[in-house]
Amino acid sequence: MSKQDSLQSVLNEACELVRKSARGKDRTIAVSPEVADMLSRVQRRTAPKSTPTFSRGRIPSDIQDLDALEQYVSSCDACPLAATRTRIVFGSGNPHAKLVFVGEAPGAEEDRQGKPFVGRAGQLLTDIIEKGMKLERSEVYICNVLKCRPPENRNPLSSEIEACEPYLIRQLEIMRPKAICALGTYAAQTLLKTTETIGRLRGRWHFYHGIPLRATYHPAYLLRNPADKRKTWDDVLEVLKVYNGEVTPSP
Ligand code: SF4
Structure with a gap:
């Protein structure tokens, strides 16, 4: 498993834990600012990198030549x-x-x-x-x-x-x-x-x-x-x- 896949897996598990904890309650979970910061950093690191483009418009994105x-x-x-x-x-x-x-x-x-x-x-x-x-x-x-x-x-x-x-x-x-x-x-x-x-x-x-x-x-x-x-x-x-x-x- 690549480093990125591992991080994504950890993030998915953390999200699932949060969901389970929220079940039956008011669907919000309080986390410390440190944990919130850590989760957002993991999300940023696992987000797919986008290729800089001028504009996509209506042209299908798979057209590349x-x-x-x-x-x-x-x-x-x-x-x-x-x-x-x-x-x-x-x-x-x-x-x-x-x-x-x-x-x-x-x-x-x-x-x-x-x-x-x-x-x-x-x-x-x-x-x-x-x-x-x-x-x-x-x-x-x-x-x-x-x-x-x-x-x-x-x-x-x-x-x-x-x-x-x-x-x-x-x-x-x-x-x-x-x-x-x-x-x-x-x-x-x-x-x-x-x-x-x-x-x-x-x-x-x-x-x-x-x-x-x-x-x-x-x-x-x-x-x-x-x-x-x-x-x-x-x-x-x-x-x-x-x-x-x-x-x-x-x-
Ligand atoms: S390719 Fe021709 S029909 Fe299509 S937008 Fe350009 S000028 Fe108009």
Whole structure:
């Protein structure tokens, strides 16, 4: 019998003795403060240790890897986007990635292929990762806040974000990357629980459950506003320093 099982057994016997003593009386037992303290210490020592988690939400607790989570999400109908999607866009890349990029929502091409960032904006993100950071796209992980495409690529509704966010939370909880790069307003505001604009959020470190997070412009925005590519490159360079272990931002 393990030490913990022995303690649990002693505690059970003590409880049974207390129950027997209380039978037929007013169901209360007076114990000295020393005994009360000792019993509470035994209870604390025998209580199962809980694993720190970000959030459990409605996702079954036995889902502990990305494949199982993707399988679960593939039948999700928690918001009206389930009715208009072709397929979910869960995420792609290295499931053990040290760096995770989080965008907003799938577009038309992503919805068709079931992969994130495969259109023009996706090509720009690939260029940032491969030509700029000199990493393989397959080394990092890429996903979105929403797993289904909003019709006509409209902005996500707050009700949709609320319904879908548990999946993103669980993805990040499973991977626990070294750094997160939030792409655009919706990703940054969802992860940081803020209403600040991306212009104010970028350019400095934030923390998501202790994980360093850099917010920067979404590649789709950069296609329309190429003058801001320089700022995104500055953000990405800071992310790269953390990825390479050259810098460890502290909260
Ligand atoms: S967007 Fe998210 S919450 Fe809505 S149906 Fe798709 S997977 Fe479910």
